Amino acid sequence: MPVSSYISLSREAQAELKQLVWQVLDKAVEDRTMLQPAPPTSPALLIPRACFVTLYADKQLRGCIGTYAAEKSLWQNVCDYSYYSACEDCRFEPLQKRELPNLSFEISVLSALQPLANKGERALLDQLQIGIDGLLLKDSYYSAIFLPSVWHSLKTAEEFVNALKIKAGWPEDYWREDIKIFRFETFVIEGSQKTFVP
Template sequence: MPVLSYFNLTEEEQAELKLLVWQALEKAVEYGTRFEPAPPKSQKLLTPLSCFVTLYVHKQLRGCIGTYDAQNSLWQNVCNYSYYSACEDRRFTPLEKKELSALSFEISVLSELQPLQNAGEQALLEQLQPEIDGLLLKDDYHSAIFLPTVWQSLPTAESFVQALKQKGGWSRDYWSDAIQIFRFETFVIESGE
């Protein structure tokens, strides 16, 4: 995964975030509650940054929730979205304790959203950088976001954008000048297996 030029974490900071995810998941499956530890000392972890936490069981998607609007610090978002991914992703039943042994995860820390001019869908397709760009589309009624990791299953710009529109409630062939377009990159921390 690409490393963002503006953002990096030390091995210790990454290890601390991974530990927070495991603690949050264990508390979620054991008690059905969110994990609220004491704040870390690292200034980077205290910085308000948006993130998504993606869970996999046997390498199959098991939950993914996050935010593109950084209201809370990175460590708080990691704790909260670990819980939400495990217990509140509507696509899945809540994570069970027996699944933890087969679980892996990714923490995707988002760069700032970069607005793009809406010059039509074809212009967007030509601008996208596969496996680098994440994409957010929104209008008054719909919104949808794909992380750069989604390129692994939707490798062309056309399939990526069409699936994102469908996720947001638009038809695959819909386009409007009212759609707002935002591009971003991610710094990804993987749990391993």
């Protein structure tokens, strides 16, 4: 099934995804196992799409893991990365049941990656749409990705690209003509315990 670059999810599809996330998280905090729920009914959720799932406890980052590869259907990727964000983000302890009442999340559904010609770092900085573009940089065995939500804390293109290079393990002044550049956008679905209806 081909990957579409345009993202459009109905309210019904979004509601199904949110419910799937809560099912996975409830099981994860209960016994640390990954639940694979029954497939959803919305056809849009069956299309292969990349995504990231970001968890917040009391509005503080609690986990964020995802993929830029659209090898699985959207609902399967959302379920997988909900579990990984809750239990396998090495920056945090596994999510606890007591945290669920104050937990919220974002599902960032990625558009298709748009390759950009590497015409130098200055050209990249001039092309970036601040607050809109996500960015993936790849060089040999190293790569790093920032979602568009990172613009909330990094306000300029220079800060954004420099921080992404550091994330990849490169110095801020690093640049090579064979770095591969990909731009993308996201469709963000927000969920909180208040809106969850089991």
